Amino acid sequence: MLNLLNRSRWSPYVVGAGIGILSWITFGLMHKALGTSTSFVSAAGAIESLVAPDHVRANEYFVKTFLGEGKFFLDWQMMLVIGLFLGALISARLGRSYHVEKVPELWASRFGPGRARRYAAAFLGGVLVLFGARLADGCTSGHGISGGLQLAVSSWTFFISFFAAGLITAMLVYGKAGRRHAQG
Numbered sequence: 001m002l003n004l005l006n007r008s009r010w011s012p013y014v015v016g017a018g019i020g021i022l023s024w025i026t027f028g029l030m031h032k033a034l035g036t037s038t039s040f041v042s043a044a045g046a047i048e049s050l051v052a053p054d055h056v057r058a059n060e061y062f063v064k065t066f067l068g069e070g071k072f073f074l075d076w077q078m079m080l081v082i083g084l085f086l087g088a089l090i091s092a093r094l095g096r097s098y099h100v101e102k103v104p105e106l107w108a109s110r111f112g113p114g115r116a117r118r119y120a121a122a123f124l125g126g127v128l129v130l131f132g133a134r135l136a137d138g139c140t141s142g143h144g145i146s147g148g149l150q151l152a153v154s155s156w157t158f159f160i161s162f163f164a165a166g167l168i169t170a171m172l173v174y175g176k177a178g179r180r181h182a183q184g
Contacts, residue, residue, distance in 0.1 A: 006094050023149055030076060033150075035142030037133040039081045041065045110174055 019034075026034055042065065049056040056062045103118045111117055133139035136158055138147065144162070147155020 006096075009095075019145060020149070023146060027146075032076070033142060033146030034080070035077065035139055035146060036081050036084070037130060037139035037142065038065055039078045040130055041134065042075070042078060106174060 023034055026032055041061075045056055045062045045065065048062075102115050103113050107118055111121075130139075133142075136143065138155070138158070140159075140162060143152075143155040143158040148159060
């Protein structure tokens, strides 16, 4: 078992089966779907409530996602997000693949080696993905995994749109040079 944990890369089939089993457990024991994006809204609500609690109580979206009945900041979903981060860190350490590439080669070939532009683009991309996840009322794990497992039409529509948008964005950002880079 320890040998499996020391691998730098895992089989996508093993990982997929693990996510499927986790989904069954989550549905069966907690009657909830896997998802993570609401945790970031809860974190924002918790932070904002420290400086402007009246605003948080008056904000309909925060009331629904952060202050809803029986809600607590460190709920199961927030613990899942924390666990994903810690699990990835432990896995990287055990697999001896803890290498942080500050500016990927493909990015540097297209936009230069500067870290500031790379980090700004990554941050902006994260903001856009989180905004889209909230707009779609679910993230890739909520729609793509949990909704996909339930064969929800909205989730499959989201997932197909997500991949199509990713392909279009990659072509716009990296162009033909990116295609050559990916092919090897």
